[in-house]
Amino acid sequence: LKALEQDGIQTKNLSFEKKEGxxxxxxxxxxxDHDKTGFVTKAEFMVLADLIMRHYEAQSTQKNKGRIGKYVLQRKLGVGSNSVVRVGVDQETGKKYAIKIIKRGDVSDM
Known part of the structure:
Protein backbone atom coordinates (compact mmCIF):
# COMPACT_ATOMS: atom_id res chain seq x y z
CA LEU A 1 0.00 0.00 0.00
CA LYS A 2 2.92 2.34 0.69
CA ALA A 3 4.19 1.86 -2.86
CA LEU A 4 0.79 2.79 -4.25
CA GLU A 5 0.69 5.93 -2.09
CA GLN A 6 4.21 6.87 -3.26
CA ASP A 7 2.98 6.53 -6.85
CA GLY A 8 0.19 9.01 -6.10
CA ILE A 9 -2.68 6.53 -5.81
CA GLN A 10 -4.91 7.17 -2.83
CA THR A 11 -5.38 3.71 -1.35
CA LYS A 12 -8.51 4.79 0.50
CA ASN A 13 -10.16 5.04 -2.94
CA LEU A 14 -9.62 1.32 -3.55
CA SER A 15 -12.22 0.46 -0.95
CA PHE A 16 -15.88 1.03 -1.69
CA GLU A 17 -17.00 0.70 1.93
CA LYS A 18 -14.37 2.21 4.23
CA LYS A 19 -15.60 1.65 7.75
CA GLU A 20 -14.99 4.25 10.45
CA GLY A 21 -11.96 3.50 12.62
CA ASP A 33 -11.67 -11.46 1.27
CA HIS A 34 -15.04 -12.88 0.23
CA ASP A 35 -14.53 -16.19 2.07
CA LYS A 36 -13.52 -14.34 5.29
CA THR A 37 -10.40 -16.48 5.72
CA GLY A 38 -8.12 -13.61 6.78
CA PHE A 39 -6.29 -13.53 3.46
CA VAL A 40 -7.24 -13.04 -0.17
CA THR A 41 -7.15 -15.85 -2.71
CA LYS A 42 -5.51 -15.39 -6.08
CA ALA A 43 -8.91 -14.74 -7.69
CA GLU A 44 -9.84 -12.18 -5.03
CA PHE A 45 -6.46 -10.48 -5.38
CA MET A 46 -6.89 -10.28 -9.16
CA VAL A 47 -10.07 -8.24 -8.67
CA LEU A 48 -8.14 -5.79 -6.49
CA ALA A 49 -5.16 -5.82 -8.88
CA ASP A 50 -7.48 -4.94 -11.77
CA LEU A 51 -8.79 -1.96 -9.83
CA ILE A 52 -5.23 -0.85 -9.01
CA MET A 53 -4.26 -1.09 -12.69
CA ARG A 54 -7.25 1.05 -13.64
CA HIS A 55 -6.04 3.71 -11.19
CA TYR A 56 -2.55 3.62 -12.75
CA GLU A 57 -4.01 3.88 -16.26
CA ALA A 58 -6.21 6.83 -15.30
CA GLN A 59 -3.27 8.54 -13.64
CA SER A 60 -1.07 7.99 -16.69
CA THR A 61 -3.75 9.32 -19.04
CA GLN A 62 -4.13 12.47 -16.95
CA LYS A 63 -0.38 13.10 -16.83
CA ASN A 64 0.19 12.54 -20.54
CA LYS A 65 -2.97 14.17 -21.84
CA GLY A 66 -1.96 16.74 -24.38
CA ARG A 67 1.50 15.25 -24.94
CA ILE A 68 3.10 12.70 -27.22
CA GLY A 69 6.75 12.13 -26.45
CA LYS A 70 8.52 15.49 -26.45
CA TYR A 71 5.65 17.23 -28.25
CA VAL A 72 2.96 19.28 -26.53
CA LEU A 73 -0.25 18.94 -28.51
CA GLN A 74 -2.22 22.02 -29.43
CA ARG A 75 -5.17 22.69 -31.72
CA LYS A 76 -6.63 20.28 -34.27
CA LEU A 77 -5.64 20.81 -37.87
CA GLY A 78 -7.88 18.12 -39.33
CA VAL A 79 -9.85 14.96 -38.71
CA GLY A 80 -10.05 11.88 -40.92
CA SER A 81 -11.90 8.58 -40.70
CA ASN A 82 -9.09 6.92 -38.74
CA SER A 83 -6.86 9.75 -37.53
CA VAL A 84 -6.58 13.28 -36.17
CA VAL A 85 -3.88 15.79 -37.07
CA ARG A 86 -2.85 18.28 -34.40
CA VAL A 87 -0.18 20.92 -33.99
CA GLY A 88 2.67 19.57 -31.88
CA VAL A 89 5.31 21.84 -30.37
CA ASP A 90 8.75 20.35 -29.71
CA GLN A 91 9.47 21.23 -26.08
CA GLU A 92 13.22 21.46 -26.70
CA THR A 93 13.27 23.65 -29.82
CA GLY A 94 9.85 25.31 -29.84
CA LYS A 95 9.34 24.27 -33.48
CA LYS A 96 5.83 23.37 -34.56
CA TYR A 97 4.98 20.17 -36.42
CA ALA A 98 1.85 18.48 -37.73
CA ILE A 99 1.33 15.32 -35.66
CA LYS A 100 -0.91 12.61 -37.09
CA ILE A 101 -2.57 10.50 -34.38
CA ILE A 102 -3.93 7.21 -35.72
CA LYS A 103 -6.75 5.51 -33.85
CA ARG A 104 -5.83 2.13 -32.37
CA GLY A 105 -6.79 -0.89 -34.39
CA ASP A 106 -6.77 0.96 -37.70
CA VAL A 107 -3.13 0.39 -38.67
CA SER A 108 -3.44 -3.09 -40.22
CA ASP A 109 -4.12 -1.73 -43.70
CA MET A 110 -1.08 0.60 -43.75
Missing amino acids: MSVAQSLLDEY
Missing part, protein backbone atom coordinates in the same frame (compact mmCIF):
# COMPACT_ATOMS: atom_id res chain seq x y z
CA MET A 22 -10.69 0.74 10.31
CA SER A 23 -7.28 1.02 8.61
CA VAL A 24 -7.16 1.06 4.82
CA ALA A 25 -5.39 -2.32 4.80
CA GLN A 26 -8.01 -3.89 7.06
CA SER A 27 -10.81 -2.31 5.05
CA LEU A 28 -9.40 -3.74 1.80
CA LEU A 29 -8.97 -7.18 3.35
CA ASP A 30 -12.50 -7.07 4.72
CA GLU A 31 -13.89 -6.07 1.34
CA TYR A 32 -11.92 -8.36 -0.98
Whole structure:
Protein backbone atom coordinates (compact mmCIF):
# COMPACT_ATOMS: atom_id res chain seq x y z
CA LEU A 1 0.00 0.00 0.00
CA LYS A 2 2.92 2.34 0.69
CA ALA A 3 4.19 1.86 -2.86
CA LEU A 4 0.79 2.79 -4.25
CA GLU A 5 0.69 5.93 -2.09
CA GLN A 6 4.21 6.87 -3.26
CA ASP A 7 2.98 6.53 -6.85
CA GLY A 8 0.19 9.01 -6.10
CA ILE A 9 -2.68 6.53 -5.81
CA GLN A 10 -4.91 7.17 -2.83
CA THR A 11 -5.38 3.71 -1.35
CA LYS A 12 -8.51 4.79 0.50
CA ASN A 13 -10.16 5.04 -2.94
CA LEU A 14 -9.62 1.32 -3.55
CA SER A 15 -12.22 0.46 -0.95
CA PHE A 16 -15.88 1.03 -1.69
CA GLU A 17 -17.00 0.70 1.93
CA LYS A 18 -14.37 2.21 4.23
CA LYS A 19 -15.60 1.65 7.75
CA GLU A 20 -14.99 4.25 10.45
CA GLY A 21 -11.96 3.50 12.62
CA MET A 22 -10.69 0.74 10.31
CA SER A 23 -7.28 1.02 8.61
CA VAL A 24 -7.16 1.06 4.82
CA ALA A 25 -5.39 -2.32 4.80
CA GLN A 26 -8.01 -3.89 7.06
CA SER A 27 -10.81 -2.31 5.05
CA LEU A 28 -9.40 -3.74 1.80
CA LEU A 29 -8.97 -7.18 3.35
CA ASP A 30 -12.50 -7.07 4.72
CA GLU A 31 -13.89 -6.07 1.34
CA TYR A 32 -11.92 -8.36 -0.98
CA ASP A 33 -11.67 -11.46 1.27
CA HIS A 34 -15.04 -12.88 0.23
CA ASP A 35 -14.53 -16.19 2.07
CA LYS A 36 -13.52 -14.34 5.29
CA THR A 37 -10.40 -16.48 5.72
CA GLY A 38 -8.12 -13.61 6.78
CA PHE A 39 -6.29 -13.53 3.46
CA VAL A 40 -7.24 -13.04 -0.17
CA THR A 41 -7.15 -15.85 -2.71
CA LYS A 42 -5.51 -15.39 -6.08
CA ALA A 43 -8.91 -14.74 -7.69
CA GLU A 44 -9.84 -12.18 -5.03
CA PHE A 45 -6.46 -10.48 -5.38
CA MET A 46 -6.89 -10.28 -9.16
CA VAL A 47 -10.07 -8.24 -8.67
CA LEU A 48 -8.14 -5.79 -6.49
CA ALA A 49 -5.16 -5.82 -8.88
CA ASP A 50 -7.48 -4.94 -11.77
CA LEU A 51 -8.79 -1.96 -9.83
CA ILE A 52 -5.23 -0.85 -9.01
CA MET A 53 -4.26 -1.09 -12.69
CA ARG A 54 -7.25 1.05 -13.64
CA HIS A 55 -6.04 3.71 -11.19
CA TYR A 56 -2.55 3.62 -12.75
CA GLU A 57 -4.01 3.88 -16.26
CA ALA A 58 -6.21 6.83 -15.30
CA GLN A 59 -3.27 8.54 -13.64
CA SER A 60 -1.07 7.99 -16.69
CA THR A 61 -3.75 9.32 -19.04
CA GLN A 62 -4.13 12.47 -16.95
CA LYS A 63 -0.38 13.10 -16.83
CA ASN A 64 0.19 12.54 -20.54
CA LYS A 65 -2.97 14.17 -21.84
CA GLY A 66 -1.96 16.74 -24.38
CA ARG A 67 1.50 15.25 -24.94
CA ILE A 68 3.10 12.70 -27.22
CA GLY A 69 6.75 12.13 -26.45
CA LYS A 70 8.52 15.49 -26.45
CA TYR A 71 5.65 17.23 -28.25
CA VAL A 72 2.96 19.28 -26.53
CA LEU A 73 -0.25 18.94 -28.51
CA GLN A 74 -2.22 22.02 -29.43
CA ARG A 75 -5.17 22.69 -31.72
CA LYS A 76 -6.63 20.28 -34.27
CA LEU A 77 -5.64 20.81 -37.87
CA GLY A 78 -7.88 18.12 -39.33
CA VAL A 79 -9.85 14.96 -38.71
CA GLY A 80 -10.05 11.88 -40.92
CA SER A 81 -11.90 8.58 -40.70
CA ASN A 82 -9.09 6.92 -38.74
CA SER A 83 -6.86 9.75 -37.53
CA VAL A 84 -6.58 13.28 -36.17
CA VAL A 85 -3.88 15.79 -37.07
CA ARG A 86 -2.85 18.28 -34.40
CA VAL A 87 -0.18 20.92 -33.99
CA GLY A 88 2.67 19.57 -31.88
CA VAL A 89 5.31 21.84 -30.37
CA ASP A 90 8.75 20.35 -29.71
CA GLN A 91 9.47 21.23 -26.08
CA GLU A 92 13.22 21.46 -26.70
CA THR A 93 13.27 23.65 -29.82
CA GLY A 94 9.85 25.31 -29.84
CA LYS A 95 9.34 24.27 -33.48
CA LYS A 96 5.83 23.37 -34.56
CA TYR A 97 4.98 20.17 -36.42
CA ALA A 98 1.85 18.48 -37.73
CA ILE A 99 1.33 15.32 -35.66
CA LYS A 100 -0.91 12.61 -37.09
CA ILE A 101 -2.57 10.50 -34.38
CA ILE A 102 -3.93 7.21 -35.72
CA LYS A 103 -6.75 5.51 -33.85
CA ARG A 104 -5.83 2.13 -32.37
CA GLY A 105 -6.79 -0.89 -34.39
CA ASP A 106 -6.77 0.96 -37.70
CA VAL A 107 -3.13 0.39 -38.67
CA SER A 108 -3.44 -3.09 -40.22
CA ASP A 109 -4.12 -1.73 -43.70
CA MET A 110 -1.08 0.60 -43.75
